[in-house]
Amino acid sequence: MPKWLKISLKIVGGVVLLFVLIIVGATVYISFNKAKVLKMVNEQLSKSVDGTLVIGDMKPNFFRGLPNVSITLQNVLVRDKQFEKHKHTLLNAKSFNVSLNTLSLFKGTIDINHIAISDADIDLFTDSTGYSNTAVFKKDNKQVKDNKSESSSATQLKNFSFDDVNFTVDNRKDNKLFNFSINDLKGNMAYPDSGWRANFHLDVLAKSMAFNTKKGSFIKNKKLNGNFSAGYNEDKGIISVKVTPLNIGGDPFIVNAVFRTKKEPTTFTINLVANQLLWKHASNLLAANIQTSLNMFNLDKPIDVTAAINGSFGGGSDPLLYVTAKVKDNKLTIPGGIIDNCNFSGVFTNQYAKNKEISDANSVIKLTKFTGTYNHLPFTIDTGSVLNLEKPVATGNFRSNFPAADLNWFLEDNVAKFSGGTADINLRYRADVVDYKINKPFVNGSINLKNTDLYYLPRGLKLTNTSFSLNFVKDDLILKNIHLQSGKSVVNMEGRVNNFLNLYYDAPEKILLTWQIHSPALYLGEFMGFLSERKTAPKTKSRGNSGNFIDQLGNVLEKGRAEMHMQINKVYYKKFMATDAHADLLTTENGILIQNVGVKHAGGTLKMNGRVTQGDKLNRFAVNTVVSNVNMPEFFRAFNNFALKDFTADNLKGYLSAKTNISGSVTDAGNLVPRSLNGNLDVSLRDAALLNFQPLQGVGKFVFPFRDLKNIQIPKLDAHFIVNGDMITIKPMEVSSSVLNVDVEGVYGLTRGTNIALDIPLRNPKDDFKITDSEERRKKRFKGIVVHVRAHEEDGKIKIGWNKNHK
Incomplete structure (x- = not known):
């Protein structure tokens, strides 16, 4: 081993041994001076506490804080001076580990580099007056700064860890509560000049x-x-x-x-x-x-x-x-x-x-x-x-463009069905939000449908090649460019509803839709659905005023009214055809009010006012009509002989003027209900003829067996009838004809109950028309023998006999 390496190892070993000796010394020092060190720690920590600080015990940890000395404080309590009043302990820690700077410790000071808290509760409490138990930490800053020894020993925390700590900030004054259960919190800190x-x-x-x-x-x-x-x-x-x-x-x-x-x-x-x-x-x-x-x-x-x-x-x-x-x-x-x-x-x-x-x-x-x-x-x-x-109030701009048939999903087969064509919607809406649903939306903008086929379910009405434009302007609804086609009928319309949006939800019965309607040809039979009672929505749907737009649409169509001003070039209904028709119609919840109706028909004119009231399968009507100079055969054929069987268009010739006040019933198909007519009828005939009328022919066989009663010329006739179901009361009527003169009075039964008195002069009046003096002609009318007969029903047949009751 080289010499330099031996020397290096000795130096390192000496340093390690010295370090161990210092740690051992510190640990021995703490162990034998436990009370003194605990007092020093208490004093150091108490510098920042204005209240109660209690440390139950202290134990040194030899290796835990190397190279520093680590001590564990047990059962640490920190309480402010008002604890007995609010009962919130600021800190209650079962284990409070503190790592101390070893050199500082030998100098007689405490420098805490690391704190580890476990199994603890930290409760920062503020009462309703604003007092907080954190007041326990408040100190006079000036006093601290003036004391150099205390300033030099100020603690800078280097490391910290929390384990199983319940942390609470309970502020009763400001109604705030923060509570965290800290499983693990570990970190370190540094202290540059600007802070930490x-x-x-x-x-x-x-x-x-x-x-x-x-x-x-x-x-x-x-x-x-x-x-x-x-x-x-x-x-x-x-x-x-x-x-x-x-x-x-x-x-x-x-x-x-x-x-x-x-x-x-x-x-x-x-x-x-x-x-x-x-x-x-x-x-x-x-x-x-x-x-x-x-x-x-x-x-x-x-x-x-x-x-x-x-x-x-x-x-x-x-x-x-x-x-x-x-x-x-x-x-x-x-x-x-x-x-x-x-x-x-x-x-x-x-x-x-x-x-x-x-x-x-x-x-x-x-x-x-x-x-x-x-x-x-x-x-x-x-x-x-x-x-x-x-x-909540919802507002926005809503735009959509889609095939019109997609509306069927939205309307849920409740109002109408669409096929073909396109729909375009551009709306600005504003609506309340009730129970998190759009309620009573108010809209501005337009809805446009083009070239679609429409089946209007409540009336069973089928329309083809339909287009229309709905424009919501402020509170009003304006309808433009409406084109409807049903079978051979073509209708062009424009309309308006004033104050529409305000009435739509809260008062649909007050809605009045004003229409201007023009048609080159209208076949009324294609619109018979409007005579039938409106088919209501499924039972699951509420018919009360609804905040849902689609549910309410059906409600509005049911309760709202329409005022229609119509100009129609040609009107067709079964055998009836009229030209230059005009009418003002007002629909209500249960019927139609008919006003100012006028048409040209059968060479004359018809005017009418009245009402149709819808019911269950049958619809009641009451009308006042004025018929002026119409061709009688054509007129009777157009109205299916007014349900008469023995008196038809084939029995008539000439021109008719009449005033009626009649009520009755028609079916949903538009057919007159037999025996339902009631009212008055004033008739005026000019240049008329009665052809092949069986009741008079029966009288002729009895009284005038040699006269031809098949063609009775009647230059002028004025009559008044009262209709009551299948009974027609004939008020006293003078019939002056080319074949005979007759005064008629009684009851004609359409099915039964006929009882008619006839006063018939026997003289032949065929040349009376040559008498120019009307007074002379009237006096001559009943000269000679007068036969008094009665036509009455027996066993379902008309019997002709002498009128024994004549006076």
């Missing part, structure tokens, strides 16, 4: 992190694990903390925090970043008042989240939150539905208005570039917001 720096590992269970105990705790019962780096700038009073990553509840977060200690109370800013965080995991990290709201929703896939938390350890207010989230190709579950293919960027803050306090009422959720598919309807919300989480 620390690096440590933390493994802790957060039992409570309540900035406001009335609203619950953040990260409640979540494990925190990570490696921290921290620093303190004494000049600025700023503590900065960074950890990458900090695992919270098993999810990794990038955390940066700043604590500002210059002012009271201490304020803080905490920034967190989490990539690929599940919604439920994020929600479970928040306070109960926020968590309850967020748990009503869910996102299936992880999202990217950032959060900035700004607050203070005093004041009792909530911290300021600013949370962002990015969602891509996700599935969003909301109360009452699911949004697929969901994408958006979101922001939440609980201080929307900067000049107002932090609160739920001043909170906002903002969503930008929100796209998704709801009930097969793709949509985009450029910017959407939910304001005031106490009484």
Whole structure:
């Protein structure tokens, strides 16, 4: 072995031996001077304590603190002077290990380089008046600075560790409670001129992190694990903390925090970043008042989240939150539905208005570039917001373009079915949020459908090649460019509802839709669905005023009214055809009010006013009509002979004018119900003829066997009838014809009960038309023999006989 190596080994061995001798000496010194050293430790620690400091026992640890001397303080208690009042012990440690600088110890001073606390409780308590048990550490700084010996012995902690420590900050004044169960905390510190720096590992269970105990705790019962780096700038009073990553509840977060200690109370800013965080995991990290709201929703896939938390350890207010989230190709579950293919960027803050306090009422959720598919309807919300989480209000811009048939999923087969064509929606909406559902949305914008086939379910009405535009302008609804086609009917419409949005939910029965309608050809038979009673929605749907837009749409269509001003070139109904038709119709919840109806028909005109009341299968009507100079055969054929069997268009010739006040019933198919007519009928005939009318032919065979009653010319006839079901009362009527004159009075039964009295002069009146003097013609009318006969029903047949009751 070289000489230099031998010398080196001897030097190293001597140093090691000296070091061991020093440690042994220190340990022996502490063992034999235990009371003195314990007193020195108590005195050193008591310099920073204004209260009670109790150390139960002290034991040296030979190797634990090398090269320093390590001692373990057992059963350490630190209490402030008001402990008996509030009963909160600041420190209760079963084991408090202190590493002492060996050289300082021999000098008679204590320099603590390392502290290890285990099996301990640290309780920082502040009562409702603001008093804190941390007052135990308050000292007169000036006195310390003036004492050089004390200043020179000030402790700078180099290393620290906590094991099985329960740490609590209980602030009753500001309603704050922070409670952490520290499983493992290990670190070291350095002291540059500006303050200190620390690096440590933390493994802790957060039992409570309540900035406001009335609203619950953040990260409640979540494990925190990570490696921290921290620093303190004494000049600025700023503590900065960074950890990458900090695992919270098993999810990794990038955390940066700043604590500002210059002012009271201490304020803080905490920034967190989490990539690929599940919604439920994020929600479970928040306070109960926020968590309850967020748990009503869910996102299936992880999202990217950032959060900035700004607050203070005093004041009792909530911290300021600013949370962002990015969602891509996700599935969003909301109360009452699911949004697929969901994408958006979101922001939440609980201080929307900067000049107002932090609160739920001043909170906002903002969503930008929100796209998704709801009930097969793709949509985009450029910017959407939910304001005031106490009484939430949702606002935003909603846009969508899709095949019209996709509306069938949205309407749930409750209002209409669509096929073919496209739909385009562009709306600005504002709505209350009740029980986390959109309620009573108020909208502005437009809804456009083009070239679609529509089956309107409540009325069983099928429309083809349909287009329309709904425009919401302020509170009004304006309908434009409406084109409807049903079979051979074509209808073009424009309409308006004033104050629509205010009435839509709260008073649908007050809604009045005013239509301007034009049609080149309208076939009424294709719209018979409007005569039938409206088919109601399924029993599961509420028919009361609903906050749901689609449910309420059916309610509005059922209860709302429509005022229609119609101009129709040609109207067809079965055998009826009219031209130049115009009408004003008002629909109600249970019928139709008909006003100012006018048409040209059968060479004359018809005018009508009335009402149709819908019922179960049968529909009641009551109409007043004025018929002017219509061709009788054509007129009777058009109206199916008004349900008469023995008196039809084949029996008539000439022109008819009439005034009626008639009520009756029609079926859902538009057919007149037999024996349902009631009312009055005033008839005026000109240039008329009665052809092959069997009742008169029967009379002719009995009274005038040699006269031809098949073609009875009637230049003029005025008559009044009363209709009561299948009975028609004929008021006294004078019939002056080319074949005979007859006075008629009685009852004609459509099915039974005919009883008609006829006074018939026997003279032949065929040349009476040559008499130009009307008075002379009237006097001559009943000259000669007059036969009084009665036509009455017996056993279902009409019998003709003498009228024995004639006076």
